[in-house]
Amino acid sequence: xxxxxxxxxxxxxxxxxxxxxxxxxxxxxxxxxxxxxxxxxxxxxxxxxxxxxxxxxxxxxxxxxxxxxxxxxxxxxxxxxxxxxxxxxxxxxxxxxxxxxxxxxxxxxxxxxxxxxxxxxxxxxxxxxxxxxxxxxxxxxxxxxxxxxxxxxxxxxxxxxxxxxxxxxxxxxxxxxxxxxxxxxxxxxxxxxxxxxxxxxxxxxxxxxxxxxxxxxxxxxxxxxxxxxxxxxxxxxxxxxxxxxxxxxxxxxxxxxxxxxxxxxxxxxxxxxxxxxxxxxxxxxxxxxxxxxxxxxxxxxxxxxxxxxxxxxxxxxxxxxxxxxxxxxxxxxxxxxxxxxxxxxxxxxxxxxxxxxxxxxxxxxxxxxxxxxxxxxxxxxxxxxxxxxxxxxxxxxxxxxxxxxxxxxxxxxxxxxxxxxxxxxxxxxxxxxxxxxxxxxxxxxxxxxxxxxxxxxxxxxxxxxxxxxxxxxxxxxxxxxxxxxxxxxxxxxxxxxxxxxxxxxxxxxxxxxxxxxxxxxxxxxxxxxxxxxxxxxxxxxxxxxxxxxxxxxxxxxxxxxxxxxxxxxxxxxxxxxxxxxxxxxxxxxxxxxxxxxxxxxxxxxxxxxxxxxxxxxxxxxxxxxxxxxxxxxxxxxxxxxxxxxxxxxxxxxxxxxxxxxxxxxxxxxxxxxxxxxxxxxxxxxxxxxxxxxxxxxxxxxxxxxxxxxxxxxxx
Numbered sequence: 250x251x252x253x254x255x256x257x258x259x260x261x262x263x264x265x266x267x268x269x270x271x272x273x274x275x276x277x278x279x280x281x282x283x284x285x286x287x288x289x290x291x292x293x294x295x296x297x298x299x300x301x302x303x304x305x306x307x308x309x310x311x312x313x314x315x316x317x318x319x320x321x322x323x324x325x326x327x328x329x330x331x332x333x334x335x336x337x338x339x340x341x342x343x344x345x346x347x348x349x350x351x352x353x354x355x356x357x358x359x360x361x362x363x364x365x366x367x368x369x370x371x372x373x374x375x376x377x378x379x380x381x382x383x384x385x386x387x388x389x390x391x392x393x394x395x396x397x398x399x400x401x402x403x404x405x406x407x408x409x410x411x412x413x414x415x416x417x418x419x420x421x422x423x424x425x426x427x428x429x430x431x432x433x434x435x436x437x438x439x440x441x442x443x444x445x446x447x448x449x450x451x452x453x454x455x456x457x458x459x460x461x462x463x464x465x466x467x468x469x470x471x472x473x474x475x476x477x478x479x480x481x482x483x484x485x486x487x488x489x490x491x492x493x494x495x496x497x498x499x500x501x502x503x504x505x506x507x508x509x510x511x512x513x514x515x516x517x518x519x520x521x522x523x524x525x526x527x528x529x530x531x532x533x534x535x536x537x538x539x540x541x542x543x544x545x546x547x548x549x550x551x552x553x554x555x556x557x558x559x560x561x562x563x564x565x566x567x568x569x570x571x572x573x574x575x576x577x578x579x580x581x582x583x584x585x586x587x588x589x590x591x592x593x594x595x596x597x598x599x600x601x602x603x604x605x606x607x608x609x610x611x612x613x614x615x616x617x618x619x620x621x622x623x624x625x626x627x628x629x630x631x632x633x634x635x636x637x638x639x640x641x642x643x644x645x646x647x648x649x650x651x652x653x654x655x656x657x658x659x660x661x662x663x664x665x666x667x668x669x670x671x672x673x674x675x676x677x678x679x680x681x682x683x684x685x686x687x688x689x690x691x692x693x694x695x696x697x698x699x700x701x702x703x704x705x706x707x708x709x710x711x712x713x714x715x716x717x718x719x720x721x722x723x724x725x726x727x728x729x730x731x732x733x734x735x736x737x738x739x740x741x742x743x744x745x746x747x748x749x750x751x752x753x754x755x756x757x758x759x760x761x762x763x764x765x766x767x768x769x770x771x772x773x774x775x776x777x778x779x780x781x782x783x784x785x786x787x788x789x790x791x792x793x794x795x796x797x798x799x800x801x802x803x804x805x806x807x808x809x810x811x812x813x814x815x816x817x818x819x820x821x822x823x824x825x826x827x828x829x830x831x832x833x834x835x836x837x838x839x840x841x842x843x844x845x846x847x848x849x850x851x852x853x854x855x856x857x858x859x860x861x862x863x864x865x866x867x868x869x870x871x872x873x874x875x876x877x878x879x880x881x882x883x884x885x886x887x888x889x890x891x892x893x894x895x896x897x898x899x900x901x902x903x904x905x906x907x908x909x910x911x912x913x914x915x916x917x918x919x920x921x922x923x924x925x926x927x928x929x930x931x932x933x934x935x936x937x938x939x940x941x942x943x944x945x946x947x948x949x950x951x952x953x954x955x956x957x958x959x960x961x962x963x964x
Contacts, residue, residue: 325338325343325344325413325415332412332413332414332428332435333412333413334409334410334411334412334413335404335405335408335409335410335411335412335413335436336405336409336410337413338405338413341364341397341398341401341402342364343415344397344401344415344438344440345397345440345441345471346364346397346398346401347393347397347545347548347549347630347648348364348549348625348630349364349365349531349548349549349550364398364548365526365529365531365532365548366526366529367398367402368519368522368523368526368532368544369519369522370395370399370511370515370519371516371518371519372388372399372509372510372511373399373402373403375509376388376399376400376403376509377403377406377407379507379509380400380403380404380406380407380408380467380469381407381408383460383465383466383467384460384467384468384506384507385456385460385468385470385505385506385507386400386467386468386469386470386506386507386509387442387470387471387472387477387503387506387507387508387509388400388470388471388472388509388511389471389472389473389474389477389508389509389510389511390473390474390510390511390512390513391473391474391512391513391543391653392473392513392546392551392649392650392652392653393513393543393545393546393549393551393649393650394511394512394513394543394545394546395511395543395544395545396471396472396511397440397471398545399511400469400470400471403469404436404438404467404469408434408436408467410434411434411435411436411467412429412432412434412435412436413435413436413438414428414429414435414436414437414438415438416437416439416445417636417637418444418587418588418637419444419445419446419447419449419450419451419586419587420449420450422445422449422450422451422455423449423455425437426455426458426459429459429466430458430459432465432466433465434465435465435466435467436466436467436468436469437459437466437467437468437469438469438470439451439468439469439470439471440470440471441471441472441473441476441586441649442470442471442472442476443472443473443476443479443586444586444587444588445470446480446499446502446586447495447499447586447675447676447679448495448673448675448676449675450499451499451502452498452502453498453501453502453505456468456502456505457505460505468506470506473649473652473653475652475653476586477503477508480496480499480500480503493736493740494736495675512543513543513545513546514539514542514543515539515543515544519544520536520539520544523535523536523539523544524536531548532544532548534547535547535548546650549630549650550625550626550630551630551648551650553626554626554630554631554632554648554650554651555650555651555654557626557632558571558574558632558651559571561574561621562605562610563610564606564609564610564611565610565611567613567617567618567621567622568602568605568606568610568611568612568613569598569602569612569613569614569615569617569618570613570617570618570619570621570622570632571601571605572598572599572601572602572605572612572618573594573595573598573618573619573622573633574622574632574633574647574651575598575601576594576597576598576600576601576664577589577594577633577645577646577647578647578651578652578657579597579657579660579661579664580594580597580647580664580668581646581647581649581652582652582657582660583660583664583665583668583680583683583684584679584680584682584683585668585672585676585680587644587672587676588636588637588643588644588645588646589644589645589646590644590645591619591642591643591644591645593667593671594645595615596667597663597664597667597668600661600663600664601661604661619633623635630648630650631648632647632648632651633645633646633647633648634646634647634648657858659687659688659858659859659860659897660687660688660860662688662690662691665680665681665684665687665688665691666691666694668680669681669684669691669695669700669701670700674700674701677695677700677701678701678703678706681695681696681700681701681706685709685713685862686857686861686862686863687858687860687861687862687898688860688897688898689713689862689898689899689900689903690899690900692706692709692710692713693710693713693714693900696709696710697710704723704724704727704741705724705740705744707723708720708721708723708724708744708748711723712748712751713899713903714903714904715904715941715947717748717751717752718752720744720748721745721748721749721752724741724744724745724748725745727741728741728742728745739765739768739769742761742764742765743762743765743783745761746758746761746762746765746786747786749761750762750786750789750790750793753793755790755793755794756790756794758786758790759787759790759791759794762783762786762787762790763787765783766780766783766784766787769783776814778814778815778821781807781810781811781814781821782821784803784806784807785804785807785821785824785825785828787803788800788803788804788807788828789828791803792828792832792835797832797835797836798836800832801829801832801833801836804825804828804829804832805829807825808822808825808826808829811825817852818852818855818856819856820856820857820863823849823852823853823856823857823863824863826845826848826849826852827846827849827853827863827866827867827870829845830842830845830846830849830870831846831870833845834870834873834874834877839874839877839878840874840878842874842877843871843874843875843877843878846867846870846871846874847871849867850864850867850868850871853867859894860894860898862898862899865891865894865895865898865905866905868887868891868894869888869891869895869905869908869909869912871887872884872885872887872888872891872909872912872916873912875887876912876915876916876919881916881919881920882920884912884916885913885916885917885920888909888912888913888916889913891909892906892909892910892913895909902936902940907933907936907937907940910929910932910933911929911930911933911951913929914926914927914929914930914933917929918958926958927958927959930955930958931955933951934948934951934952934955937951
């Protein structure tokens with residue numbers, strides 16, 4: 250702490266030399282001593298001066314402000330409001346480690362009761378070596394893999410004498426970073442790192458200042474695998490242009506970390522070590538089902554909490570509590586990383602309760618619901634977990650084990666809408682961007698209401714509704730204003746080119762994409778996903794221009810690169826596979842296209858979820874290939890189940906819904922049901938005229954096809 254001491258003394262000497270004694274003494278006392286002593290020492294100095302040494306006074310004022318704000322921003326602090334040392338924190342649950350089943354009466358060591366003895370893990374040597382070296386370490390793994398406990402034990406083992414800072418939220422991180430900038434030996438603990446990324450959170454500049462050679466701060470973080478994957482290179486193509494600067498800043502933060510992966514299921518060597526701890530009945534029970542669940546997973550009562558949550562929906566059980574938990578889970582699934590205020594959860598839960606039966610479930614009172622949802626199972630974790638900013642008025646997170654369950658229903662539109670209306674604008678944009686892929690009507694409402702208001706979102710809403718020319722004009726106008734900003738200019742030009750391609754201006758789009766690719770190749774690393782995004786669009790231009798063999802070769806090269814760089818189940822990799830299948834069909838092999846599309850669909854639904862709009866588009870293509878192979882019955886069955894899902898996801902008047910309904914009419918006609926086909930054709934024509942007007946080019950083409958259908962029927 251010598252560096253901090255001399256800086257403070259130096260500033261104080263300047264103030265004293267300037268005759269400033271009274272306020273200066275109070276400042277120094279508060280910075281050096283605990284609050285009670287600071288008050289007495291500072292108050293004992295009565296001198297007052299009218300002259301201050303400017304820079305020193307400003308520096309001390311800033312440190313005073315930091316000291317005053319610090320207690321409000323710490324999730325863990327000493328009684329005097331300062332930072333504890335690592336060795337002073339004996340209970341890992343204070344840092345986010347999930348509680349285990351209680352041992353029962355007669356246990357004197359409360360921290361030992363809360364968590365069992367630590368069982369060494371395979372990653373320990375690498376993790377402890379990284380902590381010992383300092384810098385930034387992130388442990389990544391599935392929920393309840395044991396990430397936080399392993400990180401806690403590594404910190405206690407390697408840096409016990411360091412001061413420990415545990416922020417209570419993202420927006421308050423800057424205050425703690427300012428405090429730690431003077432520390433020689435300190436640790437910054439960031440459990441669930443995604444909560445500390447994004448607007449107002451950890452930045453590359455903060456990271457550099459904390460981990461600089463002149464500093465002495467060790468950053469130790471944990472992160473669930475799905476959250477870490479959000480910032481992998483493979484996802485950049487799915488991030489909307491206005492979000493990319495923040496997303497890239499978060500990715501740069503993660504690139505500055507030593508990332509250590511941890512498996513949920515324990516290895517044979519870990520299980521062998523755990524057997525030596527089987528005198529603890531909790532560990533013995535966990536070992537009995539270690540082939541299905543991870544040991545840490547069972548210790549935190551994860552599977553039992555899931556059963557409790559599902560059983561709580563029964564009439565007369567705890568349906569209101571189950572609804573509160575469902576709302577909290579869906580908040581995380583909708584990309585709200587911050588803990589949720591109680592009043593917001595209470596507003597959200599009403600929809601879930603009504604959807605399950607409302608009063609017919611005989612729900613308990615609100616207070617009873619909260620008590621049950623916060624009750625731990627055997628003293629272990631609870632379904633809802635209170636998280637700062639204070640014990641008197643905490644916010645809440647769902648037990649993260651619940652978020653990763655594979656069989657969730659889609660997040661309801663009501664949840665998306667309410668979250669977007671209640672959170673701040675950066676979070677609203679992030680949530681609306683995810684809603685675009687899940688419930689597109691929510692995205693449109695957010696744009697229409699002005700809650701999400703930037704040029705890219707407005708253009709995306711126009712294009713998604715079929716108004717490409719208006720979207721192009723909007724972006725072109727913005728380009729004329731922001732052409733000096735290279736990043737903004739590139740994003741604007743990219744979207745303009747994309748919409749030109751979608752409107753059939755293939756040559757113009759291809760020329761724009763070629764220029765963008767040349768610029769990107771000169772400035773970006775060769776494995777940057779944006780390069781593949783541009784190449785994908787260049788290949789799409791070749792496909793739309795009629796060069797199917799050339800387009801196929803390009804997409805095959807892109808697929809090989811994406812499978813190597815992103816993995817086989819990344820969204821962009823799957824999209825490339827789907828496009829290759831479509832080209833195979835266009836080149837005259839619908840049977841092969843059908844097989845390839847079925848394989849893509851299975852992988853998309855597993856990787857993205859059945860409610861994602863990409864699998865819905867793939868289901869539509871599947872119906873087309875079934876029809877092209879002559880299986881109209883199966884094609885109609887696919888469309889019959891697809892159209893309601895499409896309506897839920899994108900809205901009744903969306904172009905994709907109109908196209909699916911038109912194909913339903915086509916295949917009904919080819920299957921011989923002409924009266925049904927005529928009814929369906931006429932309904933779609935009436936809706937298209939209502940939505941787009943009589944001058945719509947697609948309406949003219951549809952009318953021509955309908956007239957040909959009628960002529961064929963008459964003949």
